[in-house]
Amino acid sequence: MQLHQPVPVLRIFDKEKAAAFYVDYLGFSIDWEHRFEAHFPVYLQISSNHCVLHLSEHHGDGTPGSTVRIGTDDIHQLHRQLSGKHYKYARPGIKEQPWGQLEIAVKDTFGNTLIFFQPQ
Numbered sequence: 001m002q003l004h005q006p007v008p009v010l011r012i013f014d015k016e017k018a019a020a021f022y023v024d025y026l027g028f029s030i031d032w033e034h035r036f037e038a039h040f041p042v043y044l045q046i047s048s049n050h051c052v053l054h055l056s057e058h059h060g061d062g063t064p065g066s067t068v069r070i071g072t073d074d075i076h077q078l079h080r081q082l083s084g085k086h087y088k089y090a091r092p093g094i095k096e097q098p099w100g101q102l103e104i105a106v107k108d109t110f111g112n113t114l115i116f117f118q119p120q
Contacts, residue, residue, distance in 0.1 A: 011062035075118040
């Protein structure tokens with residue numbers, strides 16, 4: 001028996017705003033999306049390399065204001081990519097933590113925080 005990587009479910013309230021942040025700014029791709037009927041809340045999967053997240057407009061799926069930590073092997077390249085996007089709602093920097101990690105923290109438009117980290 002093996003356990004696999006968890007897939008966090010983050011609460012969103014608007015698919016277009018989520019796409020502007022996760023796809024246009026962070027560079028994720030939308031893998032699939034599902035609605036039970038037209039005009040119902042959306043549930044979708046996004047990914048970037050080995051990182052998979054689920055985003056949901058459904059009440060009860062995730063809590064707004066959640067935090068997810070995402071490891072990376074090149075935090076400086078990620079910082080350059082994000083800085084080059086000129087996203088008007090975020091200008092994250094790299095923070096050196098006392099526990100020996102470099103981190104970039106960004107909030108989506110729904111209050112969820114993504115912390116990208118790399119051990120030093």
